[in-house]
Amino acid sequence: MVSSNQVPSLLQSVQNGLRILRLFKKEKNIWGTVEIARELDLPKSTVKRLLDVLCHDGFIEKTEKKYRLGLSLLNLSGVIKSHMEIKREAAEPLQSLVDKIGETAMIPTLEGGKVIYLLKIECQQPYPLHGDIGDHNPATCSSSGKVLLAHLPNNKLEEILQAGLPKMGPNSVTDPEILKAQLQTIKKQGFCICIDEMHENSISISVPIRDYTGQVVTAVSVIGPRNRVNTKSLTEIVELAVKTAHDISSRLGYIESIYDEDFC
Amino acid sequence: MDANHMKSSSSLGNALRLLNLFNMDQPEFTLSELAERLGVGHSTMHRLTMTLMKEGFLARDIKSKKFRLGASILATEKTILSYYDICEMSLPVLDKLVQSTGETSHLSIFKNFKVVYLQKIESPNYTHLLSHEGKQNPVHATSTGQVLLAYQDTTEIEKVIAKGLHSFTSQTLTDPQQLRNLLKMVRCQGYAYSKDELHLGYSSIAAPIISPSGKVTYAVSVAGPSSRITSSRVQELSKAVKEAADQLAKKQYQIRSW
Numbered sequence: 001m002v003s004s005n006q007v008p009s010l011l012q013s014v015q016n017g018l019r020i021l022r023l024f025k026k027e028k029n030i031w032g033t034v035e036i037a038r039e040l041d042l043p044k045s046t047v048k049r050l051l052d053v054l055c056h057d058g059f060i061e062k063t064e065k066k067y068r069l070g071l072s073l074l075n076l077s078g079v080i081k082s083h084m085e086i087k088r089e090a091a092e093p094l095q096s097l098v099d100k101i102g103e104t105a106m107i108p109t110l111e112g113g114k115v116i117y118l119l120k121i122e123c124q125q126p127y128p129l130h131g132d133i134g135d136h137n138p139a140t141c142s143s144s145g146k147v148l149l150a151h152l153p154n155n156k157l158e159e160i161l162q163a164g165l166p167k168m169g170p171n172s173v174t175d176p177e178i179l180k181a182q183l184q185t186i187k188k189q190g191f192c193i194c195i196d197e198m199h200e201n202s203i204s205i206s207v208p209i210r211d212y213t214g215q216v217v218t219a220v221s222v223i224g225p226r227n228r229v230n231t232k233s234l235t236e237i238v239e240l241a242v243k244t245a246h247d248i249s250s251r252l253g254y255i256e257s258i259y260d261e262d263f264c
Numbered sequence: 265m266d267a268n269h270m271k272s273s274s275s276l277g278n279a280l281r282l283l284n285l286f287n288m289d290q291p292e293f294t295l296s297e298l299a300e301r302l303g304v305g306h307s308t309m310h311r312l313t314m315t316l317m318k319e320g321f322l323a324r325d326i327k328s329k330k331f332r333l334g335a336s337i338l339a340t341e342k343t344i345l346s347y348y349d350i351c352e353m354s355l356p357v358l359d360k361l362v363q364s365t366g367e368t369s370h371l372s373i374f375k376n377f378k379v380v381y382l383q384k385i386e387s388p389n390y391t392h393l394l395s396h397e398g399k400q401n402p403v404h405a406t407s408t409g410q411v412l413l414a415y416q417d418t419t420e421i422e423k424v425i426a427k428g429l430h431s432f433t434s435q436t437l438t439d440p441q442q443l444r445n446l447l448k449m450v451r452c453q454g455y456a457y458s459k460d461e462l463h464l465g466y467s468s469i470a471a472p473i474i475s476p477s478g479k480v481t482y483a484v485s486v487a488g489p490s491s492r493i494t495s496s497r498v499q500e501l502s503k504a505v506k507e508a509a510d511q512l513a514k515k516q517y518q519i520r521s522w
Contacts, residue, residue: 010315017276018319022336026346050276057280058376068347071380073340074398076283078381080333082396083291092326212338251323253338 032066089251097244103224108144113160115145127225141168143194143206144221150183151216171196207245212253220245292330353515358385361508367486374412407458407470414450415480435460455502467493471509484509
């Protein structure tokens, strides 16, 4: 039974019905009654009964002798998409990250070659230099910008690089070839760290966030003064930022296992 | 079915009805609102929402305490679209249609006497449209529905009429004979133009994706504010929509142009 760690107040038929819906994946999008019963360790008669209810409300459709997901779910997913806001989904995990690490965190987006911040959560002792919501910073000099650039299609990236790479902090990368090599690495390792690229004595760490399509849509960016973030706390910040980015991604409907092969 | 079975099936039924309450106009509900809409007590609703949240089908806003649909549902979209090969093929065609017309384009399917939007590509011109993927609309009050219905057998058309032609605006066609005549005309001209019939201020133009045997399951449409989709643009827009639909028919049914 799927009930081993069940909280007593949960409704079992509801839980089992929803678990049936969750079995249907792109890679295996059609299921038979016996297969479902085996997979969820439920009696066949129970599965049959749940499928009847799911079919009645359009969540499942019968196709010859097997079953597939119904269009009711496509409707609900459309309702979510028409109201989904990255800012709202990110607010709570980002706050808890800031509470843990004591540095400021932000949610960036690209506007052409500039990074703007949709959401910013300040730490107790904010460092005065960093961008405010609505500020435009060159994408090539910040970890948030670089993480987003790393996942752009090549033609879009070229367009941005052609506009030139400005020098902001002492470590700004101004050679497009060096930047492109860095972007490859960032894409592979799944995060980006920039030291003194936007300003002197600044360090920023960014991790990409994906949505239900599997595409990178934004990032978690942590920013602080270099003299406050030592090597030990840097490792910890990266780990926590990765965890936060995963949390926000899953709130946006991203499921790692589905997209692993396609995108990673 | 014994009493226990009846009870548990109706719990799942309640859960599904609860999910179906959410829509574009009302994407959030309080616990009391949900309990009232489903006619169940607060404690039952509490257990129902807990279970739905545990499986990711509902989420609750910490501040407002309101419920909204959970992200698990988004993951089903890819699975569902994988049943319809035409969806992926349609993207470049719909994209081109948006570029050439400047309006939002859709791919739709005729399903259970309703229009269901499978794909939507938004116009770059700001439009507050009332559609989204998966949205179901009545066939008689949309250009897409009219075009899909026009190519069905008379028996199907009569079934739709028998279900009743609900009036949504002053422009909705509610007279069976008028609808039959309209469908004949639509079939003749190969597209439908619907103005203000479902929502005042919104218009659309649709064309059928016709199989080699003459069967129609899918349609392509452009939609936008009636101030932009005007009668003076019908010729231009219907031509673009028909071309897109024909292109998709070729792709879907592998008709070679030579």
